[in-house]
Amino acid sequence: MSHDDVYPASLQCGDCPIRHRAVCARCEANELDELESVKYYRSFEAGQTVIWSGDKMDFVASVVSGIATLTQTLEDGRTQMVGLLLPSDFVGRPGRDRAAYNITATTDILMCCFRRKPFEELMERTPHIAQRLLQMTLDELDAAREWMLLLGRKTAREKIASLLSIVARRDASIRHRRTDNRLTFDLPLTREAMADYLGLTLETVSRQISALKRDGVIELEGKRHVTVPDMERLMIEAGDDSDGGLIV
Amino acid sequence: MSHDDVYPASLQCGDCPIRHRAVCARCEANELDELESVKYYRSFEAGQTVIWSGDKMDFVASVVSGIATLTQTLEDGRTQMVGLLLPSDFVGRPGRDRAAYNITATTDILMCCFRRKPFEELMERTPHIAQRLLQMTLDELDAAREWMLLLGRKTAREKIASLLSIVARRDASIRHRRTDNRLTFDLPLTREAMADYLGLTLETVSRQISALKRDGVIELEGKRHVTVPDMERLMIEAGDDSDGGLIV
DNA sequence: CGACCGCTTGAGTCCCATCAAAGACTGTGG
DNA sequence: CCACAGTCTTTGATGGGACTCAAGCGGTCG
Incomplete structure (x- = not known):
């Protein structure tokens, strides 16, 4: 201590x-x-x-x-x-x-x-x-x-995409870096914490992040630094209502 | 209309x-x-x-x-x-x-x-x-x-048991029928509404209710009228903290 | 009676959990 | 400096729980 x-x-x-x-x-x-x-x-x-x-x-x-x-x-x-x-x-x-x-x-x-x-x-x-x-x-x-x-209705992939888009938007709203729709941020959570948040296992979190990376939805630098080349694409993956929720 | x-x-x-x-x-x-x-x-x-x-x-x-x-x-x-x-x-x-x-x-x-x-x-x-x-x-x-x-962590069986115990307790607290630990009440929801509440499909809800009945955790009269012979047993099935949540 | 609704049950499939192993990085001590 | 342990992460193999598709039951209503 x-x-x-x-x-x-x-x-x-x-x-x-x-x-x-x-x-x-x-x-x-x-x-x-x-x-x-x-x-x-x-x-x-x-x-x-x-x-x-x-x-x-x-x-x-x-x-x-x-x-x-x-x-x-x-x-x-x-x-x-x-x-x-x-x-x-x-x-x-x-x-x-x-x-x-x-x-x-x-x-x-x-x-x-x-x-x-x-x-x-x-x-x-x-x-x-x-x-x-x-x-x-x-x-x-x-x-x-x-x-x-x-938690109740989204797939693992949608859950990950949702979390990423929430963190991305929050981050963008704090530092006013609205460079087109390309966003970069750090994940404040470990894979395990993400799993606990999303109701998944950490292995599934890791796999789905890898899958999103493989599919070009996100880019990774190290384990925690994420860039989203196309925010709209990410939102679609998240499965949310089209426009992109104006609510903070 | x-x-x-x-x-x-x-x-x-x-x-x-x-x-x-x-x-x-x-x-x-x-x-x-x-x-x-x-x-x-x-x-x-x-x-x-x-x-x-x-x-x-x-x-x-x-x-x-x-x-x-x-x-x-x-x-x-x-x-x-x-x-x-x-x-x-x-x-x-x-x-x-x-x-x-x-x-x-x-x-x-x-x-x-x-x-x-x-x-x-x-x-x-x-x-x-x-x-x-x-x-x-x-x-x-x-x-x-x-x-x-x-939604994030319970199994289908635990979800059903949780819902039943919540409805049972609420019902018991309204009408003060504290007859031992045997409780009887009506389900106010259809199987589909229960599924929407619990993040399941209606088929899974139906199957798990049948399973709880088969295992003697609940008794059914018609589709909606439930009696719980042993409330403690139901609480255990729900997977919640032992004592049984004093919070209304 | 037939149509419809709510519900149950079965068969097959798939997504995700589980179990297991190994890679990447950090810090620590010899 | 490197060996080593520890943490975080990735990846693979396997199995199971819940979903999907489908059929059938019982009750009600027109």
């Missing part, structure tokens, strides 16, 4: 990189002050477990930087990822004192934590927080439902 | 069967009055489509009675159910003017509709509504994630 205690000396909410996307997005100056008084930072290294399902959890948090995963498991070890936590995503549930899922850091991550009780009280008094949280939860619900369609 | 216009003469919120569970659960008398002024009822017959994905939707609603389904489809017709709407469940999304899913009435249903714009304005002013909606949305998100585990 090395240091999961590299807390930033102090980060002002005003300077926070997720200030305008996280649960605090709508807060005004005085509301931020209140949040600031109950917040603290925690960081975790890639591979570390943030919390185990069922564990006591007396904080809620925002992911400031890095990537984490939300997973559920069956007794015999079968694992399904049920969410991917990206910067600005919210962790935990007000009113619930135990974690419902395993949270694992995929990369090094920094989280902005709020003690749960004070946060809940603050939420009662501050509609801006509840409103934003509602929005974010509705978005997550939509994402979960899109994923249900993928 | 027969009459989908059997509106109840008038139903006072105070007498509403879902008064204390729906989105209005936390509202006080004066808030109810406001809701009452923008509400109207619509009913649909079993089998009717309430709305198509992508259609304009200028209302949100609560299911008062009956059952409806939320489904998503791929271009080639593959269908996945992404939600089951039971009495008190909320339909639509504030701030979104088009339906994201197909909604179909499984039984005759009655919906309490609110014009969207006034509802949104009311929500801004009425934290009680937003708070309740947040709770309900978080519950739905949990349900969706549990379903992701089922």
Whole structure:
């Protein structure tokens, strides 16, 4: 166990990189002050477990930087990822004192934590927080439902293509590199994590990636660096609605 | 097309069967009055489509009675159910003017509709509504994630057992018939709807139900009337965490 | 009665999981 | 420097679980 205690000396909410996307997005100056008084930072290294399902959890948090995963498991070890936590995503549930899922850091991550009780009280008094949280939860619900369609009805090849196109689009929307329809990005996940996300085995993931490469749908440089020569082609492989889903 | 216009003469919120569970659960008398002024009822017959994905939707609603389904489809017709709407469940999304899913009435249903714009304005002013909606949305998100585990990792037999145990428990919690661990209920879904829910084909659903019957896990009377002689046994077949999920 | 719908059951096929082995890369220690 | 272990990944061989295609049953409705 090395240091999961590299807390930033102090980060002002005003300077926070997720200030305008996280649960605090709508807060005004005085509301931020209140949040600031109950917040603290925690960081975790890639591979570390943030919390185990069922564990006591007396904080809620925002992911400031890095990537984490939300997973559920069956007794015999079968694992399904049920969410991917990206910067600005919210962790935990007000009113619930135990974690419902395993949270694992995929990369090094920094989280902005709020003690749960004070946060809940603050939420009662501050509609801006509840409103934003509602929005974010509705978005997550939509994402979960899109994923249900993928898990229930798509083939392995379509699943891989879907994941790649989602990562590609997210990446393109962050760095505004809209060079034609050619896109390049890094996969933030191992083959195993992809398998857990897609409801496949890692062997099948590997095979289907190889197949997409062989068929010219994607190009690979190393294991993780992907370029998509023709985004439209990839979308077709994903089997989604034609146009390409405007929803983030 | 027969009459989908059997509106109840008038139903006072105070007498509403879902008064204390729906989105209005936390509202006080004066808030109810406001809701009452923008509400109207619509009913649909079993089998009717309430709305198509992508259609304009200028209302949100609560299911008062009956059952409806939320489904998503791929271009080639593959269908996945992404939600089951039971009495008190909320339909639509504030701030979104088009339906994201197909909604179909499984039984005759009655919906309490609110014009969207006034509802949104009311929500801004009425934290009680937003708070309740947040709770309900978080519950739905949990349900969706549990379903992701089922879709991604469970076998056909486990999927069927899971569905049966969910319906059984819900039914038992409504009518307080806790006779030992023997339970009896009706399936509200056709084999095809079950298949769409579980990410299976209707043939596989039928075969697995037959198998569970043959193995004595369930007993069948007709096609829809199920009795579970030993609830614990069913839970084991479902592959879930041992104890049996206290979460409603 | 015949048509239709929901459901069951059978036969054959295929996609993906499983089991197994080996390649690519990294870091560690002799 | 290289040997070695460990992790991540690829690829092959095999089998099985669920899908597909197809036929038939029982009930309801026109």
